[in-house]
Amino acid sequence: MHKVQTQAPETPGRDDIRPLMGNEAIARGAWEAGVKVASAYPGTPSTEILESLARYPAEEISVEWAVNEKVALDIAIGASFAGVRAFCAMKHVGLNVAADALMSQTYIGAHGGLVITVCDDPGIHSSQNEQDTRLFARLAMVPCLEPSDAQEALEFTRLAFELSEEFDTPVIVRSTTRLSHTRSAVRVGERGSAPRKAFVHDPAKSVMIPSHARARHGRLLEREARLRERFAQAPFARIERGRKDIGVITTSVAYTYVKEVLPEASVLKLGASWPLPEALLKEFAESVERLFVVEELEPVIEDELRKLGLRVEGKVWFPRTGELSPEVVRDGLVAAGVLEPPPAEEEALEIEPLVRPPVLCAGCPHMSTYNALRYLDVRVAGDIGCYTLAAIEPLRAIDTCVSMGSSIANAIGMARAGTAEKPIVATIGDSTFLHAGIPPLIDAVYNDVNITVIILDNSITAMTGGQHHPGTGHGIRGNKTHKVEYEDICRAVGVKWVRTVDPYEYGTLLKTLREAVEYKGVAVVIADRPCVIDPVKITGEPLRIDSASCIACQACMNLGCPALTWSDEWHEGHHKVKIEPSLCIGCTVCAQVCPTASIQPERTE
Ligand SMILES: Cc1ncc(C[n+]2csc(CCOP(=O)(O)OP(=O)(O)O)c2C)c(N)n1
Secondary structure (H helix, E strand, O other), X not given: OOEEOOOOOOOOOOOEXXXXXXXXXXXXHHHHOOOOEEEEOOOOOOHHHHHHXXXXXXXXXXXXXXXXXXXXXXXXXXXXXXXXXXXXXXXXXXXXXXXXXHHXXXXXXXXXXXXEEEEEOOOOOOOOOOOOHHHHHHHHOOOEEOOOOHHHHHHHHHHHHHHHHHHOOOEEEEEEHHHHOOEEEEEOOOOOOOOOXXXXXXXXXXXXOHHHHHXXXXXXXXXXXXXXXXXXXXXXXXXXXXXXXXXXXXXXXXXXXXXXXXXXXXXXXXXXXXXOOHHHHHXXXXXXXXXXXXXXXXXXXXXXXXXXXXXXXXXXXOOOOOOXXXXXXXXXXXXXXXXXXXOHHHHHOOOOOOOOOOOXXXXXXXXXXXXXXXXXXXXXXXOOOHHHHHXXXXXXXXXXXXXXXXXXXXXXXXXXXXXXXXXEXXXXXXXXXXXXXXHHHHHHHHOOOOEEEXXXXXXXXOOOOOEOOOOOOEOOOOOEXXXXXXXXXXXXXXXXXXXXXXXXXXXXXXXXXXXXXXXXXXXXXXXXXXXXXXXXXXXXXXXXXXXXXXXXXXXXXXXXXXXXXXXXXXXXXXXEEEEOOOOOOOOOHHHHHOOOXXXXXXXXX
């Protein structure tokens, strides 16, 4: 009988089966592989991987949040040079940040096993795009493993370390939101003891100057050829013979959809999507009459098959954007004439879930800053974090948002364009500022640009669920560590005008922001107030609105606080407002913007 556990014991038995999320399984696989150093920067859907690894004993594994993904990868690379197994995790766009290191390290290879888990987000559940990491793997000529469920996520991660050492290469394990966040039964194993190797002084391999790099490029091609052969073997390739007239090549979670929708087809399940086992692809293609490829996002496998001169049907039936699902795969196969359309009454039963629009939390300290910016009528270059929600109703206070850390340099560009009809402000969260905001701040000072930068310091990485960063003074295991001071950083890079304000003090905030935008040069305002999910949050009395004196001006509503809702009462044709006491945290910002002093603590009644 298999044991099903909800809590992870430290020493698992042989038949130890646990309900693990894909991300927990990846962490488990890395731990079982004997990984010694793990680093990551949070990003949905990858964040829980490092959080899970941090639950293993500190004596076994060093687990730390890095300041950004490039730093995370470089730390893992350093540990690999030093001869231990090293791991880093990131979301797909994190690989853009880490790409520079990856593109060189692929030439260098791996001494201690070097594994990078990258979690893609097809369907854009919580990202700025839905790029396909498999294309990156191909560009970097780095093997890319694609588990289809949590069990494979564990096993492939463990195997990735072996591949990395055997083939002298970094290895990417690609997950997706669906896999990372789905929980299923996973058989776990013991922690293996990976050998620690001595540092090898080999500049021709480890120092990428042109003469060394030229020689290494050729080695990559040899490595690619050897990997192709390996990826034709189990567990990276499996043929499941079925109908001869229909064959499907598939990978990752798409495999499970194919099995659900078309269980009778012949299937070639690939566990690695780069480099592809050409001979096996050909052999399978020739063994079936009609060949389909079902893959999420880009036609990576399909293009490879075409290059081999094979007839294949893929993106003509299955979308290149968004997430696949059994329904989407079935629709494609219906359109292709392989399946009959489902009976009409079955379709009538399909219920579309109601999508709840995202909102800032009640009492979120970002609200007052954006409310004040709207009042000041400025051009706002935004950035990525919870505060990006200020772009939508009712705040509508952000004009642009590109990628993490873009805001300050975007503001510089707007100022340099010379067409600004309004003062230019960049808003950036504390984690984002540390991630990629410091170089553009240096640039703004260096080039003497006239912009205001607002650092929204809520002492947490809120967007991804509340992780520590160098500005919180704590590490991933809750350990106390050095806390970065933003004022010191700003002054150190030459900013002359720096002020810190509490965004819950609306009057002071507004006055400070006005002074900042009037200042000629780089002005920095640090809006310092812990996030409402932070343990040191404010817990004031909930407020209430005195309906008799409320004149329905709705100034409080412009804050976008979800604790404020419409009341059933009216004033001169306009809705009055009420406060939901179970949501209100008593921040008092709404009371401060109320012109009739109608908002008071609940207890005064
Ligand atoms: C390159 C990259 N890495 C990670 C993420 C995921 N992510 C989005 S915003 C964010 C940080 C948010 O923290 P902060 O700037 O402090 O703002 P807050 O959400 O706390 O308001 C992260 C990690 C991303 N979108 N892009």
